[in-house]
Amino acid sequence: MDIAFQPVWNIKTHRIYGYESLLRPQNLLSPLEVLEDARACGQLPERELDWMRSAAEIARWRLAPHERLMLNVETETLSAYERFSPWPLPFEPERTVLEITERCVPNQQAIAVLRDMGVLIALDDFGSERVDLQVLERVQPDLLKMDRRFVIHHARTGVLAGMAQFVRTTGALLVAEGIETWEDLQFVRSIGVDYAQGYLLGRPMLAQQTSAKKASLV
Numbered sequence: 001m002d003i004a005f006q007p008v009w010n011i012k013t014h015r016i017y018g019y020e021s022l023l024r025p026q027n028l029l030s031p032l033e034v035l036e037d038a039r040a041c042g043q044l045p046e047r048e049l050d051w052m053r054s055a056a057e058i059a060r061w062r063l064a065p066h067e068r069l070m071l072n073v074e075t076e077t078l079s080a081y082e083r084f085s086p087w088p089l090p091f092e093p094e095r096t097v098l099e100i101t102e103r104c105v106p107n108q109q110a111i112a113v114l115r116d117m118g119v120l121i122a123l124d125d126f127g128s129e130r131v132d133l134q135v136l137e138r139v140q141p142d143l144l145k146m147d148r149r150f151v152i153h154h155a156r157t158g159v160l161a162g163m164a165q166f167v168r169t170t171g172a173l174l175v176a177e178g179i180e181t182w183e184d185l186q187f188v189r190s191i192g193v194d195y196a197q198g199y200l201l202g203r204p205m206l207a208q209q210t211s212a213k214k215a216s217l218v
Contacts, residue, residue, distance in 0.1 A: 001025055001034075003055050004204035005062075008070065008175060011185065011201075012194045018068030018097060020197065021055035022204050035074065045077040049088060056091035058207045063095075070097040070122065081110040087117055094118035097143060101125045111139065122175075126150065141172050148178020148198070151188065161191040168192070 002024040008017045023031040038047040052071050059069040069091050077083070078100065087093050098114065099122040111121055122143035123135070136144075144167050151160065167174045176188040179198030188196055 001051060001054070002206055003051070003058060004206050005055075005059075006197060006204040007202040008195060008197045009201050010194060011189060011196050016064075016067055017195055018070050018095075019059065019063060020070040020099070021052075021059070021072070023051060024204075024206070039074075039076070044074060045080045045083060048074060048077045049083060053089055056089040056096075060091050062207065068095045068097050068120070070099055072099045072124065075100065078110050078114075079107055081113045084114060084117070092118075096120070097122050099124040099145070100139070108138065125177075136170070140170070143173045143175055143195075145175040145177050145197075146193075148176075148180075151176055151178065151184070160188075164192045 004022045004024045005019040006022060007019055009015070010017045023034060025031060025034050029037070035044065035048075038044040052073070055071060056069060063069060078098065089096065093114075097120040101124050114121065120142040121139060122145055123139055123141040124145045125147045126144050146160075146163075164174055173195055174193050175195040175197060176184075176193045177197050179185050179188065179196045179200050181200060184198070185196060185200060
């Protein structure tokens with residue numbers, strides 16, 4: 001299993017906020033198929049934690065001190081929160097962001113345990129399905145990552161500007177995903193979004209490429 005890293009930029013300060021870790025299977029399976037295979041075998045939490053440890057070990061040596069490691073995690077893994085105490089990754093919990101989706105929200109106790117360790121919680125792919133503000137209330141994410149389809153669909157309405165204003169009142173950081181063109185970037189800047197991720201700002205790179213490419217992204 002290879003691991004790629006994609007930068008998330010603070011587009012206000014022109015500085016990398018962190019890197020999202022992405023699975024890159026060496027066989028012909030997609031990352032989703034690999035997860036489903038682990039789930040079918042009843043080994044999802046164990047395997048996912050192994051992948052997270054691998055990503056954390058790489059990040060430990062390659063990320064700058066101010067950069068965060070952003071890890072996708074399935075609800076089964078996160079709900080088995082006893083696996084996270086003591087902290088199982090070779091990377092500081094205070095610099096770790098765990099990304100969950102609005103359709104797979106774990107129980108409140110799991111989130112509370114991780115927050116007590118200093119871990120940040122991101123709600124990923126927000127708007128990919130029906131927007132549920134109750135999920136925002138339950139999770140109270142530190143970061144809210146807007147799905148590209150949500151951004152594109154509402155690009156000519158006031159919905160995103162209103163959403164950006166609302167998210168700022170919660171104290172969460174708003175991240176626009178799927179930024180592929182300068183027009184995308186200019187639009188999200190215009191409505192007050194300060195963080196962005198997408199091919200325009202940096203494609204996923206394997207670990208050995210990350211440090212070599214970093215300077216060219218500034």
